[in-house]
Amino acid sequence: SQQGEEDPQALSIQEGENATMNCSYKTSINNLQWYRQNSGRGLVHLILIRSNEREKHSGRLRVTLDTSKKSSSLLITASRAADTASYFCATKEGNTPLVFGKGTRLSVIA
Amino acid sequence: SAVISQKPSRDICQRGTSLTIQCQVDSQVTMMFWYRQQPGQSLTLIATANQGSEATYESGFVIDKFPISRPNLTFSTLTVSNMSPEDSSIYLCSVVSGDEKLFFGSGTQLSVL
Numbered sequence: 001s002q003q004g005e006e007d008p009q010a011l012s013i014q015e016g017e018n019a020t021m022n023c024s025y026k027t028s029i030n031n032l033q034w035y036r037q038n039s040g041r042g043l044v045h046l047i048l049i050r051s052n053e054r055e056k057h058s059g060r061l062r063v064t065l066d067t068s069k070k071s072s073s074l075l076i077t078a079s080r081a082a083d084t085a086s087y088f089c090a091t092k093e094g095n096t097p098l099v100f101g102k103g104t105r106l107s108v109i110a
Numbered sequence: 111s112a113v114i115s116q117k118p119s120r121d122i123c124q125r126g127t128s129l130t131i132q133c134q135v136d137s138q139v140t141m142m143f144w145y146r147q148q149p150g151q152s153l154t155l156i157a158t159a160n161q162g163s164e165a166t167y168e169s170g171f172v173i174d175k176f177p178i179s180r181p182n183l184t185f186s187t188l189t190v191s192n193m194s195p196e197d198s199s200i201y202l203c204s205v206v207s208g209d210e211k212l213f214f215g216s217g218t219q220l221s222v223l
Contacts, residue, residue: 031210040200042116042214043153088152092210097143100153 004032004072004089004101012107019076021104023089024069030092032065032072037086037103046074046087081110112137112205116215123193123222130189131218133203138183143212144176147200156201159186193222 004025013019023032031050035043049056049065049072056063062075076083086105090098113136123129133142144156156176157165165178179187190197198221204214 033211035212040147040217040219042114042202042216043204043212045211045213048209048211090212097155097158098212102152 004091004099006087006089006101006104008104009102010105010107012109013079015079015081015108015110017079019079019083019106019108021074021087021106023072023074023101025072025089025091025101026070027091027093029067030094032063033090033092033098034061034063034072034074035088035090035100037088039085043088076106079106079108081108084108111207112139112213114203114205114213114215116203116218118218119216120219121221123220125194125222127193128189128191129193129220130187131201131203132187133185133215135184135205139205140183141206142180142186143204143206144178144186144188145202145204147202147217149199153202156188190220193220195222198222 004023007022031048033048034046037043047058047063049063060077065072084107086103088100088103090100092098115134142159145153146156147153155168156171157167159165159178159180161180161183177189201218202214204212
């Protein structure tokens with residue numbers, strides 16, 4: 001299985017600090033995506049990075065991809081209480097459906 | 111982007127009964143996906159629903175347990191049949207955009223007693 005593995009499983013930080021989450025996977029991919037889930041509801045797409053890209057930014061989010069190490073990281077800068085959620089990476093290989101990792105639960109304390 | 115209305119948002123059901131979950135999309139889409147998320151776990155794909163053909167089920171999921179309908183390009187239902195407590199999960203429908211991003215419904219939180 002190429003399921004991604006997020007690290008850490010849970011992360012607790014103070015408001016204003018940066019949060020970094022990591023994702024490792026096992027096979028070659030077309031792209032890697034990050035999603036956020038609030039309180040067990042529907043997931044929201046955050047950012048997509050393609051296999052030929054190394055870094056992407058979107059607002060306070062920064063994603064890196066290292067295909068040689070089969071890993072990605074999501075950095076949330078200047079975190080806010082509203083960033084409290086679970087974050088999932090998902091990998092896309094060929095024409096197969098997206099495969100989701102186990103997620104990181106982020107708690108931002110005001 | 112796509113907006114997906116999913117209902118019910120939650121339900122508590124007795125074992126042995128069935129529950130049908132509905133998803134309505136605000137645009138026509140070729141494929142709709144149904145996921146299960148067991149408590150504290152990741153998302154697992156149940157099946158892919160195409161309009162006009164039978165759904166394609168992933169390993170470990172069967173049509174008798176999770177029948178799916180796809181009567182048109184904007185609507186799909188998933189039924190969880192003959193429920194047991196092990197079926198307690200969040201069920202999510204989703205569609206894919208042209209640039210490979212998934213859009214999700216708000217989820218159905220199912221508890222089976």
